Amino acid sequence: MLIIKELIIIVSVMWTVLSVFFGLFWCALNNDKIINFLRKRMTMDKKTSI
16 A cells, blocks of 8 residues: 555656646747847847947
């Protein structure tokens, strides 16, 4: 019985980790425009600093 409980805990933890990871990955894919905007801002800041 203890082994089954441990397996359930491990599976639930892995499921939560995977769901969070895929959620962040999906947000990153959807926010491609924001990422490009931030990259432009960073490159512009570097150019102005130089």
